[in-house]
Amino acid sequence: MSAKDHFIIIGNGPAGNNAAEVLRENDKKARISIISTESFSFYYRHRLKDFISGRIPAEDLVVKHYSEYKDKNIRLRLGQFVEKIDPEKKILYLKHMEKINYTKLIIATGGSPRILPSLTIFQDYLTMFSTYSDTVGLRHRIEKAKEIVVLGGDLTSFSFVKSLVKACKKVSFLLFNDAFWPISLTSEMILKIEENLKSHNVATFFNDSVEMIKKSKSKYTIETKQNNKIKSDIIISLMGMIPNIRFILGSSIDTDRGVLVDAYLRTNFKDIYAAGDCAQIYNPILKNYWVSIGWMNAEEQGKIAALNLLGDSKIIEPPKEEIFEYEGIKVNTSWWKKF
């Protein structure tokens, strides 16, 4: 590789950072840039729930400081939005009207909060979070709040509820078991979850759904199908993540739920790779496509994408099936590794 090469990684999560590290280790000359929409440096996303509930300070979120990128001659562009990719001309279009040429590209944009179609009409009343900037304002709102409703549709919602209880909040929990992410809950699991949450003094609403949300001054009232009326200062929706690929649509790069890549993490365009929570790969063991979840999978994919970008031919091996335990629930999975 030569000094004329410009490798760009879109996304500053575990996949993007590991890819940048591997690229720099193996190529001392090339220009390497990471572009991230976030204004905060690389951080532990799974610790955000503890930060919101006031259990840890912002410093404890940080994985890597800005200076560490500088030391490795990796240019970190924070707070910049890639709006469009032109894969034929190898140009990125940024929201602030800048165009950037690249020689090779890794898309590692991760995921963003999923909102259920049935809840979209109440979208303005719902609070979702997945980034540090989402949580900064939320932390203050939660400090002031007395009653909080959590619409739970993913595994992290359980641990988040417990963080709120520890912060002395009155918490109500509505379970969305028919749209749960990323696994299907069995009736045994549901019973165990309910038992577990009740033991933490959480008001649980299972086998129910949101019929209407009304706002009066700063207070919300959720009316449910079972005629329950739940008051709340904040409604937090946690329904899992969907690959963050909206900006790619229409670029001719193949997408489905995520960016479609082969076992080498190559997209349908030469010199464009995808890794981490935004990449969708066919898994011959599952006989299905999968979007990986979890820190370790993302790091592994970042590494493989970087090596292949540099000319290697490494295949991403589907993770072995294993029993994963989270908040007392055992999940049989082959694609989720711990956070």
Added chain:
Amino acid sequence: MNNNPIKEKVRTNTILYSKDPRDLSAIAKNIPCQNACPANTNIPGYIRCIYEKRYGRSYDLNRMYNVLPGVLGRICSRPCELMCRHGDSDLGEPVSICYLKRSAADLKSPMHRIKENLYESSGKKVAVIGAGPSGLAAARELSLLGHKVKIFEGNGKHGGMLMYGIPEFRLPRDILNIEVENILRLGIDIEYNAKVGDNITLDSILKKFDSVILTTGCSLPNQMRVEGEDLEGVYNGLEFMKMINDGEKPEIGDKVIIIGDGFTAMDCARAAARLGAKDVKVNMRKTEEFMPIDEKEKFEVKYEKVKFYSLVDTQRIIGENGKVKEIEFLRNRLIDSATASGGRAAEQIENSEFTLEAETVIIAIGQQPDPTSISSKIKTDGNWIKHKKDSFQTSVKKLFAAGDCLTGASNVISAIAAGRKCAHEVDNVLTGKARKDNVVRFEMINSTDRQRSFDFIEKIEIPSLKFQDRFKSRISEVETGYDGNIAYEEAKRCYLCNLKYEIDVSRCIYCSACIDVAPRDCIKMVEKIDLKKDPSGKLIETQDWNKVTGIVIDTSRCIRCGVCYEVCPMDCIYVTKTELIEYDLEG
């Protein structure tokens, strides 16, 4: 001077007409919505009328080209919105053209007076076979042109796919019936249950009429050609929708699998959900991105808890005791297409088979025309009717064909446009002369009251029933429509691309005030205009003031905000309303 006023630009006060190909080409580029509409509907014109709260006039403008505005305002595939300038990447979302069309139909006076321009009777008789959108459009146009028209409809009701293919929760039948009745009131006869090729012959019709137009659409469902297609519980999409629209309630069970990804497949999925199915999956060979439906329709289907299953290929339908039990699929991957048109194709992944349980399978993978069932005399190429190039004339003398039966399954607005164009061709043959032509009309106007703030109004989605209210009745219309206030706000968003802002170079003092306030790079310092490559001219820009020969508004970038007009100290910016109109050649 030529007697025909439209052969050259002729100034009549401040109105000019032109049929210069450069003007026609320029209007196609400058009004992208109208150009994308197969019927060339005057979209900026009717949206402006809604802004002025002249709903009846808006409806009439629509109805000139699209005879079923209330219907199309609900179910049009909206090629216009894809091209709307407001949808450019830096300009936000397209204007809700289709919803506005509907609002004109909904908000006009209930006793609105329909005006029709009738020609004298010609004494000629024309038969139209099929009362679908194409047939109805052809019949109406021929009737206006003075010919006596009779429609032969094979079913017991009119409307074709609109009546039998589209569910009532998308298109209430009273809306369809009123608009069809308004066509038939022109004195058009209609004979129902007249199945040409079965209880009546094409020959007998050809003998009695001066011309015959075939508009029988596509009625032959495409087959999967897989094992198990004949099992109980397997339907084709059209057959399923016809049952639903006839009021039947087939037993479909809880698990329904739809194969196909077009509008009919979506209608089947949503109809299945209304019949009580708990688990409805739409299975497609490629991905959502390649679905031939718009994002709004995708959202509505998902909102009703229908799941999309992408990258799968049906291998066989497995039955038990003669009834469908499950489907075996293979996973697909996307590859480069080997066809000349390029694009992406689906390829099966080896050893990727899996099964899904199903109590009902609905195959909605399109349909084809079936001309040989009408008459063996019609020459075909496979199932396609042979016809003269750029003409609707078939191999049979006096027999024309239009709409889906000629082109294959398309969309309703294309069928209406084709029916109308075919009627003009038939009229030319019957009268021996062309009576209508497209021209560009220019009208000098002072300005508009459009404000820059209108550009920042966000697109307003159409109000719709809540989830639980959608299933109370199988026919409750899901989209409830704009009220007057919402329609007014949405109408404000239209840039009015039919307005052309130009700078009079002879009066311009090159102060560049217009460039300073321009919201985007729409006003350019130009060295010269290259007229050789493009009939509408290619601007050769320069940043060097010594080379500037003019300051020019680039109409392809202009969003008609009017701020340049406001700031010009010399009043050298003028505005022209440019419209593509159908001109009566007989005056």
